[in-house]
Amino acid sequence: MTTQDMLDERYGRTSSPRRRWTIGIVVAIAAVLVGLFAWMTIADSVDDISVDTTGFTVEDPRSVTLAFQISVPEGRTVACALEAQDEDHGVVGWKIVEYAASDVRARALLESIPTTAEATTGLVSDCWVT
Incomplete structure (x- = not known):
């Protein structure tokens, strides 16, 4: 085991599949929220008086x-x-x-x-x- 591997393991910088899934889900939720906000903004301006x-x-x-x-x-x-x-x-x-x-x-x-x-x-x- 290299020094870098030992440091990563010691300080919790290892990349686990669970962490990747969590980051992916958070990014997907953020993208959906940004899209929803953009749609609501555009839909409100369609009937602008x-x-x-x-x-x-x-x-x-x-x-x-x-x-x-x-x-x-x-x-x-x-x-x-x-x-x-x-x-x-x-x-x-x-x-x-x-x-x-x-x-x-x-x-x-x-x-x-x-x-x-x-x-x-x-x-x-x-x-x-x-």
């Missing part, structure tokens, strides 16, 4: 007109929650609207929101693919 509120007009004490732009993947139906708020940022109007699928990615839209009191602002709260 962007919304920009471009303006609002307080029509009267009972309604607000909201102008906004929405970018949706082509061929996908989308729904949006529109909101009107008073000067204390309390919600005084709420409306859910659905838009049919279109072959145009970006659209400019105009919606009227009924309110229970006079609003000072209007905004798009959230949008999602249906």
